[in-house]
Amino acid sequence: MLKVKNISFSYNKTPVISKVRFEIKPGENVALIGESGSGKSTLIKLIYGQYDLSNGEIYWKEQQILGPKFNLVVGYEFMKYVAQEFDLMPFTTVRENIGKYLSNFYPEEKQQRTKELIKVVELEEFADIKVKFLSGGQKQRVALAQALAKQPEILLLDEPFSNIDNFKKQSLRRKVFKFLKEQNIGCLVATHDKDDVLGFADRVLVLDNHKIIADKNIEDLYNNPKNKLIAAFFGEYNYIEPFGFVYAHQLKIVENSKYEAQVKDCYFNGKNYLIEAVYQSESIFIENENKLNTGVYISFEKK
Numbered sequence: 303m304l305k306v307k308n309i310s311f312s313y314n315k316t317p318v319i320s321k322v323r324f325e326i327k328p329g330e331n332v333a334l335i336g337e338s339g340s341g342k343s344t345l346i347k348l349i350y351g352q353y354d355l356s357n358g359e360i361y362w363k364e365q366q367i368l369g370p371k372f373n374l375v376v377g378y379e380f381m382k383y384v385a386q387e388f389d390l391m392p393f394t395t396v397r398e399n400i401g402k403y404l405s406n407f408y409p410e411e412k413q414q415r416t417k418e419l420i421k422v423v424e425l426e427e428f429a430d431i432k433v434k435f436l437s438g439g440q441k442q443r444v445a446l447a448q449a450l451a452k453q454p455e456i457l458l459l460d461e462p463f464s465n466i467d468n469f470k471k472q473s474l475r476r477k478v479f480k481f482l483k484e485q486n487i488g489c490l491v492a493t494h495d496k497d498d499v500l501g502f503a504d505r506v507l508v509l510d511n512h513k514i515i516a517d518k519n520i521e522d523l524y525n526n527p528k529n530k531l532i533a534a535f536f537g538e539y540n541y542i543e544p545f546g547f548v549y550a551h552q553l554k555i556v557e558n559s560k561y562e563a564q565v566k567d568c569y570f571n572g573k574n575y576l577i578e579a580v581y582q583s584e585s586i587f588i589e590n591e592n593k594l595n596t597g598v599y600i601s602f603e604k605k
């Protein structure tokens with residue numbers, strides 16, 4: 303169990319993390335969301351022991367995580383961290399980079415494990431290519447496999463799929479998160495991407511103004527967003543009295559209702575049309591199956 307106990311930290315005088323507390327159970331997938339600059343990467347680095355805390359304590363099981371004041375080498379065997387900037391050996395192959403931390407005393411197991419990890423990150427075709435010839439997204443996948451090689455108990459991921467194209471992203475996410483669950487590896491994933499969270503996260507932490515403002519299971523957070531930061535993370539949303547925060551897909555256009563608006567714009571979003579309409583002098587967004595013309599009046603309701 304990871305226990306983050308009331309930690310605070312600042313790089314200079316301004317606090318970046320203030321009295322943050324939460325826990326992660328073994329095998330649990332926890333997402334960390336928040337605006338750019340809210341301190342997600344800093345929090346992850348603190349958990350990794352990269353900086354000394356101003357206040358509070360962090361534990362993995364019985365082991366206290368300490369910063370560079372107390373440790374010559376940053377990091378612990380049971381915890382791995384995949385940063386936004388990754389540190390690979392450019393002149394050796396993907397296979398060698400991944401196998402680097404595995405013991406040569408067990409060559410067959412090393413080979414087997416390396417092969418398995420290459421498959422998890424879908425780099426079979428590149429196994430024998432030198433890392434310097436890979437794209438940013440391919441390097442990111444090597445870094446992920448490297449972090450998994452030594453079977454950590456907990457994995458800290460900072461925007462793990464940010465460099466990976468949409469073709470690969472979905473299947474890669476599924477493979478990586480499934481692998482983590484199968485191996486009972488806990489993870490904390492800092493992300494801006496709702497698709498890293500929906501379908502995978504057991505719980506979500508929302509960081510805002512140096513603090514954790516929500517620590518909820520994914521369904522609760524999605525269904526009852528309590529502020530615009532949370533609603534905006536999951537998609538196009540509105541704040542309409544008396545409904546509160548409602549996503550565009552939670553509104554429907556009906557024949558008659560007391561809520562009337564005038565269509566301002568209409569955007570094709572693949573599955574449906576996103577209607578932008580003016581309601582009480584403000585823009586609102588409604589998902590609709592059909593295209594609508596600018597200027598027409600509509601009635602709407604909450605589904």
Ligand SMILES: Nc1ncnc2c1ncn2[C@@H]1O[C@H](COP(=O)(O)OP(=O)(O)OP(=O)(O)O)[C@@H](O)[C@H]1O
Binds near residue numbers: 314318336337342
């Ligand atoms: N090494 C550093 N020295 C001083 N200030 C820093 C340092 N690293 C980050 N900061 C500041 O700390 C705050 C939090 O930054 P951090 O990178 O943790 O945010 P983030 O939520 O991960 O952002 P993003 O989503 O854009 O990656 C920002 O105001 C940033 O400018």
